[in-house]
Amino acid sequence: MTFNDNARVGGNTARRRGAGVAVAGGGVAGLGALAVLLFSLFTGTDVSGIVGPLTGGGGSGQESEVANCQTGADANARDDCRLAAASLNLDQYWSENIQGYRQPQLIIVDQQTSTACGTASNATGPFYCPPEETVYVDPTFFAILREQFDATAGPLAQLYVLAHEYGHHVQNIGGIMEQHPDNGTGPDSNGVRTELQADCLAGAWIAHAGDQVDENGTPFLQKPTPDQVRDAINAAQAVGDDHIQKESGAPVNPESWTHGSSEQRERWFETGFQNGYQACDTFSVSGSQL
Template identity: 75%
Template sequence: MTFNDNASVGGNTARRRGRGAAVAGGGIAGIGAIAVLLFQLFTGTDISGLVGGGGGEVGSGESTEIAQCQTGEDANERDDCRLAAGSLALDQYWEGQLQGYRAPQLIIVDVATQSQCGTASNQTGPFYCPPEETVYVDPTFFALLRQQFDATAGPLAQLYVLAHEYGHHVQNITGIIQDHPDNGTGPDSNGVRRELQADCFAGAWVGDMTEQVDENGVPFLEAPTQQQIADALNAAQTVGDDHIQQESGGAVNPESWTHGSSEQRQRWFETGYRNGAEACETFGIPGGSL
């Protein structure tokens, strides 16, 4: 996945927030029940014990623009600008798919910051906070993915992660989250169905990503290569519940799953990629057929 160097991405509304911008003391707020923390999306647990650190000061609510993020060339060079530029393409895609779509806020986290759904940092991973309609991402999280879980976490994999969180936003504003509340864990649970649907929505956008253009009609993104698609599928495989359980040395226990197996996550991404968002109905499928 590569942005066109001359694409204009300076109109994005992403903001940077965290300790590097403004320091304030504070503890960790309680995490909301429907906050979809990406590493909880991966494992169901905080990973501070794996990566060290945690706690300490978190940034205030003050935010700033993403500096020097004006062109596709900038997006190709820096993770923070890539995510900010990706938000433009994602918003444009969903505006075309969903009547009445409203864009979420994207916050690029600098070390740590507070949200209504808890502290955002690279240890909690990217997440969507429904009460705020905001996506939080610390770009250094992708290095942790490579170090701790052997994911390649390349550019398209990073945008898959962002698109997955945007999928949760779509679920929130269309009432899917509210209509299918948490009902426990397990391979047929609503939680697994929501996560697989968000994977499918991400794949649908990747399949359509070359159709989104800037104000001059220049496509934001070039068509992904097969290697880049494989990289995104690798990320989906890495974050399967069964893979995480195996990596942590435990037995595979489907009844504890909250996000789906590696095979399911790859398959639903591919379903969206090949067939579009209309193919992402995971809630009408009988148990055992997901």
């Protein structure tokens, strides 16, 4: 998904926090780390105790603005600015559709930083921390997937990841997380239903992501192309629990699922994309329809 070059995105409230290293670069020792990356990237599972920080140690609580992130052209050029700019678009969309919406904080992580939900780093992947109402994303994941593993991790796939985490924020402030607390793993668990709903909410936003405008009335984003939507759908498929288990060489075990299968994640993303956020009630359907 492409930002309009002249869109004004400097009003975003995203902050950088961590060791202050450059976003691009980093490395992973060996192709065996691919399954670890895929698992941690979209599950928020901290594997640093097993593999260590994937681009080196360090981290701090220092914060700064996302530098040189003023226009859509900046957002098109850099992952960190793209995420920061999209936060404006997401906040505008949800404030127009959810009564009482309040924006979360978006933290762009450099290497690692402490949070109320544990350490945020490139060994935990993007996640939402409910007590803080904060989304944490380390963009080095996208660079690693592109450079080391020949994955596209294209712009719309990146924004799908961010929109998924914002979906969790909508669930949190709407009381959904409180109404449907975690009850363990499995294909019919509340955890899977929560994650599939976040996929659906992400799809709903992407369908309308070209509608939000900056202070001058310029749309932030161009309408997604069919190829870009397919890229986001492929990203949803790639992070299905069954696919991740296969990639790691483990047997497919639905009872251990926390996010849903590739087919489910694709289907619920498309449900939101085609029918809007009102169609995203994953908690009222039976397990066979999930």
